[in-house]
Amino acid sequence: xxxxxxxxxxxxxxxxxxxxxxxxxxxxxxxxxxxxxxxxxxxxxxxxxxxxxxxxxxxxxxxxxxxxxxxxxxxxxxxxxxxxxxxxxxxxxxxxxxxxxxxxxxxxxxxxxxxxxxxxxxxxxxxxxxxxxxxxxxxxxxxxxxxxxxxxxxxxxxxxxxxxxxxxxxxxxxxxxxxxxxxxxxxxxxxxxxxxxxxxxxxxxxxxxxxxxxxxxxxxxxxxxxxxxxxxxxxxxxxxxxxxxxxxxxxxxxxxxxxxxxxxxxxxxxxxxxxxxxxxxxxxxxxxxxxxxxxxxxxxxxxxx
Amino acid sequence: xxxxxxxxxxxxxxxxxxxxxxxxxxxxxxxxxxxxxxxxxxxxxxxxxxxxxxxxxxxxxxxxxxxxxxxxxxxxxxxxxxxxxxxxxxxxxxxxxxxxxxxxxxxxxxxxxxxxxxxxxxxxxxxxxxxxxxxxxxxxxxxxxxxxxxxxxxxxxxxxxxxxxxxxxxxxxxxxxxxxxxxxxxxxxxxxxxxxxxxxxxxxxxxxxxxxxxxxxxxxxxxxxxxxxxxxxxxxxxxxxxxxxxxxxxxxxxxxxxxxxxxxxxxxxxxxxxxxxxxxxxxxxxxxxxxxxxxxxxxxxxxxx
Amino acid sequence: xxxxxxxxxxxxxxxxxxxxxxxxxxxxxxxxxxxxxxxxxxxxxxxxxxxxxxxxxxxxxxxxxxxxxxxxxxxxxxxxxxxxxxxxxxxxxxxxxxxxxxxxxxxxxxxxxxxxxxxxxxxxxxxxxxxxxxxxxxxxxxxxxxxxxxxxxxxxxxxxxxxxxxxxxxxxxxxxxxxxxxxxxxxxxxxxxxxxxxxxxxxxxxxxxxxxxxxxxxxxxxxxxxxxxxxxxxxxxxxxxxxxxxxxxxxxxxxxxxxxxxxxxxxxxxxxxxxxxxxxxxxxxxxxxxxxxxxxxxxxxxxxx
Numbered sequence: 001x002x003x004x005x006x007x008x009x010x011x012x013x014x015x016x017x018x019x020x021x022x023x024x025x026x027x028x029x030x031x032x033x034x035x036x037x038x039x040x041x042x043x044x045x046x047x048x049x050x051x052x053x054x055x056x057x058x059x060x061x062x063x064x065x066x067x068x069x070x071x072x073x074x075x076x077x078x079x080x081x082x083x084x085x086x087x088x089x090x091x092x093x094x095x096x097x098x099x100x101x102x103x104x105x106x107x108x109x110x111x112x113x114x115x116x117x118x119x120x121x122x123x124x125x126x127x128x129x130x131x132x133x134x135x136x137x138x139x140x141x142x143x144x145x146x147x148x149x150x151x152x153x154x155x156x157x158x159x160x161x162x163x164x165x166x167x168x169x170x171x172x173x174x175x176x177x178x179x180x181x182x183x184x185x186x187x188x189x190x191x192x193x194x195x196x197x198x199x200x201x202x203x204x205x206x207x208x209x210x211x212x213x214x215x216x217x218x219x220x221x222x223x224x225x226x227x228x229x230x231x232x233x234x235x236x237x238x239x240x241x242x243x244x245x246x247x248x249x250x251x252x253x254x255x256x257x258x259x260x261x262x263x264x265x266x267x268x269x270x271x272x273x274x275x276x277x278x279x280x281x282x283x284x285x286x287x288x289x290x291x292x293x294x295x296x297x298x299x300x301x302x303x304x305x
Numbered sequence: 306x307x308x309x310x311x312x313x314x315x316x317x318x319x320x321x322x323x324x325x326x327x328x329x330x331x332x333x334x335x336x337x338x339x340x341x342x343x344x345x346x347x348x349x350x351x352x353x354x355x356x357x358x359x360x361x362x363x364x365x366x367x368x369x370x371x372x373x374x375x376x377x378x379x380x381x382x383x384x385x386x387x388x389x390x391x392x393x394x395x396x397x398x399x400x401x402x403x404x405x406x407x408x409x410x411x412x413x414x415x416x417x418x419x420x421x422x423x424x425x426x427x428x429x430x431x432x433x434x435x436x437x438x439x440x441x442x443x444x445x446x447x448x449x450x451x452x453x454x455x456x457x458x459x460x461x462x463x464x465x466x467x468x469x470x471x472x473x474x475x476x477x478x479x480x481x482x483x484x485x486x487x488x489x490x491x492x493x494x495x496x497x498x499x500x501x502x503x504x505x506x507x508x509x510x511x512x513x514x515x516x517x518x519x520x521x522x523x524x525x526x527x528x529x530x531x532x533x534x535x536x537x538x539x540x541x542x543x544x545x546x547x548x549x550x551x552x553x554x555x556x557x558x559x560x561x562x563x564x565x566x567x568x569x570x571x572x573x574x575x576x577x578x579x580x581x582x583x584x585x586x587x588x589x590x591x592x593x594x595x596x597x598x599x600x601x602x603x604x605x606x607x608x609x610x
Numbered sequence: 611x612x613x614x615x616x617x618x619x620x621x622x623x624x625x626x627x628x629x630x631x632x633x634x635x636x637x638x639x640x641x642x643x644x645x646x647x648x649x650x651x652x653x654x655x656x657x658x659x660x661x662x663x664x665x666x667x668x669x670x671x672x673x674x675x676x677x678x679x680x681x682x683x684x685x686x687x688x689x690x691x692x693x694x695x696x697x698x699x700x701x702x703x704x705x706x707x708x709x710x711x712x713x714x715x716x717x718x719x720x721x722x723x724x725x726x727x728x729x730x731x732x733x734x735x736x737x738x739x740x741x742x743x744x745x746x747x748x749x750x751x752x753x754x755x756x757x758x759x760x761x762x763x764x765x766x767x768x769x770x771x772x773x774x775x776x777x778x779x780x781x782x783x784x785x786x787x788x789x790x791x792x793x794x795x796x797x798x799x800x801x802x803x804x805x806x807x808x809x810x811x812x813x814x815x816x817x818x819x820x821x822x823x824x825x826x827x828x829x830x831x832x833x834x835x836x837x838x839x840x841x842x843x844x845x846x847x848x849x850x851x852x853x854x855x856x857x858x859x860x861x862x863x864x865x866x867x868x869x870x871x872x873x874x875x876x877x878x879x880x881x882x883x884x885x886x887x888x889x890x891x892x893x894x895x896x897x898x899x900x901x902x903x904x905x906x907x908x909x910x911x912x913x914x915x
Contacts, residue, residue: 034405037348043647045673055386056399059378063350063403066376071676073669078383078688081665084830086863089870094666094862097885098673100644220389252399253391260394275402339710342653360691361704364683368655368708371681383688525694557704558696565699580707 004287006116008125010134010173018151018177022142024283024295025276031298032067032278040286040294041070047099048074050126051088052107056252057126057135060277061103061285068282073098093118101289103135122288130164130218136251137170139280140213143273147247148210153180155207159232159257160185160215162193164222167251168215172196184209188232191217201232204241212242214250216257234258239265249273309592311421313430315439315478323456323479327447329588329600330581336603337372337583345591345599346375352404353379355431356393357412361557362431362440365582366408366590373587378403398423406594408440427593435469435523441556442475444585445518448578452552453515458485460512464537464562465490465520467498472556473520477501489514493537496522506537509546517547519555521562539563544570554578614897616726618735620744620783628761628784632752634893634905635886641908642677642888650896650904651680657709658684660736661698662717666862667736667745670887671713671895678892683708703728711899713745732898740774740828746861747780749890750823753883757857758820763790765817769842769867770795770825772803774832777861778825782806794819798842801827811842814851822852824860826867844868849875859883 002017013021031038046065048058062072075095077083082091088106095102096119106112109129116123127133145151156175160168162185172193175181184207185196192198199207214234234248239262242248248268250258262268286295307322318326336343351370353363367377380400382388387396393411400407401424411417414434421428432438450456461480465473467490477498480486489512490501497503504512519539539553544567547553553573555563567573591600612627623631641648656675658668672682685705687693692701698716705712706729716722719739726733737743755761766785770778772795782803785791794817795806802808809817824844844858849872852858858878860868872878896905 033348033350033403035348043643043645043677045643045676047669053385053388055380055391055396058385059352059380059400059403062378063376066350066378067348071673073672073676075665075669076383078686080663080668081863083663084826084863085865086665087870090863091665093881094884095669097881098643098669098888216389253386253389253395255390260392271398271402274399278403338653338655338708340653358690358693360685360696360701363690364657364685364705364708367683368681371655371683372653521694558691558694558700560695565697576703576707579704583708 006123007134007284007288008113008116008123009132010137010170013134013174013177015177018138018141018174021138021280021283021287022145024286024292025142025279027295027299028282028286029276029279032282033063036067037069038067038298039069040291041065041068041289044070044100044289045098046070046072046285047095047102048072048126049092049095049102049104050074050076051082052105052127054105054126056274056277057103057105060274061126061281063278064281064285067278068285070285089115089118096121101285124284124288127166130166130169132170133166134170135277135281135284136167137174138284139273139277140167140171140249140251141174142276142280143249143269144211144247146276147269151175151178154178154211155182155184155209156211156213157184157186157199157204157207157209158196158213158215159234160187160213161191161217162187162196163191164218165215165251168193168213171213186232188217201238201241204238208243209246212246212248214248214254214258216251216253216255232257234262236262239267242267311428312439312589312593313418313421313428314437315442315475318439318479318482320482323443323446323482326443326585326588326592327450329591329597330447330584332600332604333587333591334581334584337587338368341372342374343372343603344374345596346370346373346594349375349405349594350403351375351377351590352400352407353377353431354397354400354407354409355379355381356387357410357432359410359431361579361582362408362410365579366431366586368583369586369590372583373590375590394420394423401426406590429589429593432471435471435474437475438471439475440582440586440589441472442479443589444578444582445472445476445554445556446479447581447585448554448574449516449552451581452574456480456483459483459516460487460489460514461516461518462489462491462504462509462512462514463501463518463520464539465492465518466496466522467492467501468496469523470520470556473498473518476518491537493522506543506546509543513548514551517551517553519553519559519563521556521558521560537562539567541567544572547572616733617744617894617898618723618726618733619742620747620780623744623784623787625787628748628751628787631748631890631893631897632755634896634902635752635889637905637909638892638896639886639889642892643673646677647679648677648908649679650901651675651678651899654680654710654899655708656680656682656895657705657712658682658736659702659705659712659714660684660686661692662715662737664715664736666884666887667713667715670884671736671891673888674891674895677888678895680895699725699728706731711895734894734898737776740776740779742780743776744780745887745891745894746777747784748894749883749887750777750781750859751784752890753859753879753886754821754857756886757879761785761788764788764821765792765794765819766821766823767794767796767809767814767817767819768806768823768825769844770797770823771801771827772797772806773801774828775825775861778803778823781823796842798827811848811851814848818853819856822856822858824858824864824868826861826863826865842867844872846872849877852877
C-alpha cells in the first residue's frame with residue numbers, strides 16, 4: 001500500500017491510489033493559475049534538486065507549488081557546492097533542512113530511493129536515469145483519461161526509445177494496473193522493451209490506437225558509437241495513418257521526431273499534456289504534504305480570493 | 306492601435322499609449338518595494354525566458370511581479386532542455402502552459418514576434434538581438450519625463466553604438482512619437498544610424514543636451530575582427546562640456562565607456578534610471594494582464610497592507 | 611556599537627548584540643518552515659548576490675526570507691551581465707535598485723565592505739574570500755548554545771584549515787567575545803592560525819572538547835602546487851577519542867574529511883547545525899530590516915495563520 005510519504009515509483013501505487021491522485025488533480029485543474037492562489041501549502045517550501053537538466057518538470061513543480069500558496073527553492077549543479085565536491089546525498093540532506101518536501105532528479109538510476117531513506121520529509125522522484133519518472137506517468141494518465149474518457153481498454157502505441165525512456169517505463173507500469181490495455185511499440189532495433197509487441201509504422205492503420213505516444217531518442221543515455229543508428233519521425237505520412245480521434249502525446253522535449261508544422265492538427269496534444277503536469281503535480285504535492293482533505297474540501301468553493 | 310496583449314515593439318504604441326503606461330508607472334512608483342505588497346497580480350505567474358544573459362531586465366521584471374503580488378518562473382539555457390536540443394519555440398510554448406504572462410529575450414532578431422503568434426497569453430519582448438527592447442525604451446522615457454519634466458522638445462545626444470543597440474533603436478522610435486525632439490549621435494565610424502545627425506564630442510558644449518544617453522559597445526554583436534576599432538568614454542573632460550542640468554543616462558551594463566569615479570556627479574542618474582525599470586515594468590505587466598483599472602484605483606489608497 | 615545596518619564582520623558585534631540575535635533566532639525557530647508564513651518581511655525583497663558558488667548560504671537565506679513573508683531575487687555570475695563585463699560593484703548597485711536588503715558573497719577579501727559603502731540598504735557579508743562569514747559564525751554560536759547550553763567556558767577544537775577558513779575566522783572572533791573559552795587547532799602544517807594552540811589528534815582524549823569543529827580543506831584558496839599536501843579525516847578512530855557529550859560540527863560542504871557512515875552517531879550534528887542557519891538568518895534579516903520589535907512581539911502568538 002502507498003505510504004503517501006514518497007512518490008518514488010509507479011510500483012508503489014495501486015489502481016485506487018492512481019484514481020485518487022487523478023481525482024485530486026481534476027479538482028485542482030480549474031483552480032490552477034490564471035489568478036488563483038490557494039492556501040493549501042501556505043508557508044511550506046518545496047526544494048527542487050536537479051542533478052540533471054530539466055525544463056518541464058522543474059517549471060511545472062514550481063508553478064504547482066506557487067499556485068498552492070507555497071514557496072520553492074531550486075538547486076542545480078552549477079553555482080553550487082557540487083562544484084566544490086559535495087556529494088549528492090549531502091546536498092539532498094542539506095536541502096531537507098530548509099524545506100518541507102523535496103523533488104529530486106538524478107542521472108543515475110535508483111539513487112533517488114536512497115535519498116528518500118536519508119530524509120524525514122516527503123520526497124518525489126523527478127526522474128532517475130533511465131529508470132522511472134512517476135509524476136510524468138501520472139500526468140500522462142491524467143491526460144489520457146481526460147482525452148479518451150477512460151484508463152481501461154486503451155490501445156496505445158509507443159513510438160519511442162522504449163529501452164532508455166524512463167517516462168515510458170513508468171507509464172507502461174501504470175497502464176498495466178488497469179484492465180485490457182493493449183500496448184505496442186514502434187522502436188528502432190536495439191531500443192525495444194521485452195514484453196511489448198513491436199509493430200511497423202504501417203500497422204498503425206490496422207491497430208487504430210487511442211494514443212500514439214512519442215518520445216525522443218535519449219541520445220545522452222546511448223553509447224556514443226550507436227547514437228546515429230536510431231531515428232524516427234512523426235510526419236504527415238504517419239499522421240495520415242491515424243484515426244481522427246487518436247491523440248498524439250510526447251513526453252518532450254522533442255528534437256527531430258515530430259514535425260512542429262503539424263502542431264495545429266487537433267490530434268496532437270503535446271502542450272495540453274504538458275499543462276496537465278501542473279495539475280497533476282499540484283495533486284501530488286498536496287497529498288504528500290497531508291493536505292488531501294483540503295483538496296477535497298475546495299471542490300465547490302474557491303474562485304479568485 | 307495597441308492591442309494591450311503584447312509589447313513587442315515601440316511601433317505598436319501611440320503617444321497616448323505611452324503616456325498611459327507612464328502614468329500607471331507613476332501611480333505604482335510609491336508602492337514599489339520597501340514593504341509594499343500589492344494584490345494586483347496575486348495568483349498570476351510571470352514566465353521569464355532568457356535565451357541570452359540579463360541582469361537588469363530579468364531582476365527588475367522579477368521584483369515587479371513580486372511587488373504586484375504574483376510569482377515568477379525563470380528559464381535560462383543552462384540546466385534546461387535547451388541542452389538536450391529543444392527548440393526555442395517549444396520552450397516558449399511549454400513555459401506558456403505554466404504561466405499567465407511571458408517576457409522573453411532572444412539573441413536573434415524578430416524571433417520574439419513569432420513567439421507572440423504561438424502563444425495565447427500576453428508576451429513582452431525583453432530584447433531581440435539588435436532589434437528592439439521596448440520596456441527599456443519605456444523606462445527611459447519615464448526617467449526623462451521625471452528628470453526633465455517633459456517628453457517634447459527634448460535635446461538628446463546618444464553617445465553610443467547606434468547601429469547594434471536595441472535599447473537605442475526603441476528609444477529613438479519612441480521619442481519620435483513626441484514633438485520637436487532633437488536627436489544627435491556621437492558614434493564611432495561604422496556604428497552610426499542613418500537619419501541621426503552625427504556630432505563630435507566638442508559640439509556637446511554648443512548643443513547643450515537635456516540628456517546624454519550612453520551605451521556600451523555591444524562587442525558580441527560586432528564581427529570579431531572589427532571589435533577593437535570602437536571605443537569612447539565619458540570622463541571628466543566630457544562631463545565638463547555638459548550644462549549643470551543635463552542628465553546622463555546609460556542602458557547598462559557599462560564596461561569602459563563611463564568612469565565610475567564620476568557617479569557622485571548629480572547629473573549621472575544611471576541607477577535611478579535602472580530603478581525606474583521596476584516601476585515601468587510593474588505598469589506594463591499590470592496593463593497586459595488586464596489590471597489597469599486596479600492600478601488606477603489604487604491611486605489614493607494602499608500603504609503597507 | 612553595532613549599527614544594525616550591515617552585518618559585515620563579527621567585529622561589529624558586542625557580546626550583547628550576539629545574544630540579542632541568538633534570542634531572536636530562538637523565538638523564530640519554532641515558527642520556521644513547516645507551514646508557517648510570517649508577515650514580518652511581507653513586501654520586502656532580499657537580493658542574493660553570489661559571485662562564488664554556494665548551497666547552504668544561498669538556500670537558507672532564501673528559505674529564511676520566504677518564511678518571513680518576503681521575496682528573493684538571486685544573482686549568479688552565469689547568465690548575467692557579468693558575462694558581458696559588468697563590474698561587481700555595478701551589479702551590487704543595480705541589485706540595490708530592485709531590493710530592500712542584500713546578501714553578497716565574493717571570492718575576494720574585503721570587497722564586501724566596499725559594497726556596503728556603495729548602497730543605501732542593509733547588506734550582509736555572505737562570505738568574502740578567506741576573510742569572514744559572520745552569519746555562519748552566528749549560526750554556529752546558536753548551535754553551540756543550543757547543544758551545550760552556554761557560550762562561555764567552552765572547549766572547542768578546530769580540525770580545520772584554520773588559515774583559509776573564513777567561517778572559522780569569524781567563529782573564533784565571536785567565541786573570544788565570551789569568557790573562558792578554550793580554543794585549539796588540529797591543522798595540517800601550513801594551515802595553522804597564529805594564536806591558536808595546535809594539538810595532535812591523540813590529544814583529543816585528554817582535552818575532551820565540548821565541540822569538535824571540522825572544515826574542509828578549501829582547495830580553491832590554496833596554491834595548486836600545495837593542494838595535495840593537506841588532508842585529515844574524522845573517522846571512527848577519531849570519534850572514539852571523543853567523550854559521549856562532545857558535538858561534532860562542520861561548516862560544510864564536506865569532501866573527504868568526514869566519513870558519512872558515521873552520520874548516525876548522535877554526536878554528529880552537521881545537519882541540525884545547517885538547519886539553524888535558517889533560524890539565525892531569519893533573525894539577522896529581521897533585525898537589519900528594522901523588525902526586531904515584530905520578532906519580540908510574536909513570542910507568544912502565531913501558530914499557522
